Amino acid sequence: MGNIIVIGSASIDLVVKTEIIPEAGETVMGTSFFTTPGGKGANQAVAAARLSDQVYMIGAVGDDDYGQQILNNLKANNVDTQFMDIIDNESSGTAHITLYDDDNRIIVVPAANQYVTADSVLPKLTQFQAGDIILMQHEIPEETIEAVVEFAIEHQIKVMLNPAPYRKLKQEILDKVTWLTPNDTESQLLFNDEVDSALQKYPKKLIVTKGAEGAVFFDERLQKVAGFKKEVVDTTGAGDTFNGALAVALNDNKTLEDAVNFANLAGSFSVTGLGAQGAMPHRKDLD
Secondary structure, eight states, X not given: OOOEEEESOOEEEEEEEESSOOOTTOOOOEEEEEEEEEOHHHXXXXXXXXXOSOEEEEEEEESSHHHHHHHHHHHHTTOBOTTEEEETTOOOEEEEEEEETTEEEEEEEOGGGGGOOHHHXXXXXXXXXXXXXXXXXXXXXXXXXXXXXXXXXXXXXXXXXXXXXXXXXXXXXXXHOSEEOOBHHHHHHHTTTOHHHHHHHSTTTBOEEOGGGEEEEEESEEEEXXXXXXXXXXXXXXXXXXXXXXXXXXXXXXXXXXXXHHHHHHHHHHTTSSSTTTTOOOHHHHO
């Protein structure tokens, strides 16, 4: 079993719950507010580390109180933070989350996450080896992702790319990653509503998540792996939990179908508590 290296964003989530979504220029009363560690990269690292050892995080935080909260939380969740950078005179990333009607709306302010550059990341990757798995998302610069993918191919390291939030994906990146894990909306945008054709074109590579319905991929035929239904409290972080758990299962040499099933189960736990990381399961929960 190799290492899992998560390269991505780390932030603090500022979460408000409301029963009314305000219109432009309107002020409404919320029902609760809380802060919690987040960022798609950190979320996926925590999800993986609660299920496995040997999880590393490569990213950046600011030299502020939020930065220390982010690092302390990663360490408390068994994530190795030796490759995290602290950026002087910069604030840590934040995500501003509105919870409404069992769903969420999010505005991300990258701040220190913009410093997760190729020049910073590639030297750190020399510490890893063939067979390890890199997990990335779209909350870091596009140039970093491109450089990491090229490095990974040269050094026979596997790459899982979660293309969230959506942005255009270059064909060469799509061709070179080991696994691509968009959700339903992202896959429609990435493939111009031709998702069924894309699944066949990229067998065992393209895995489309469908929330509570589960996930699909192509292997000789379309494989539909059902989800697990639980009472929804907060869907924030469910996709990140899926990706972290999927990386763990694939690192454990499970078949793709079994790995997706494992990730679906982990994702179902994550919606049962508040915050992106609040209800992410531990290995004993899934076992």
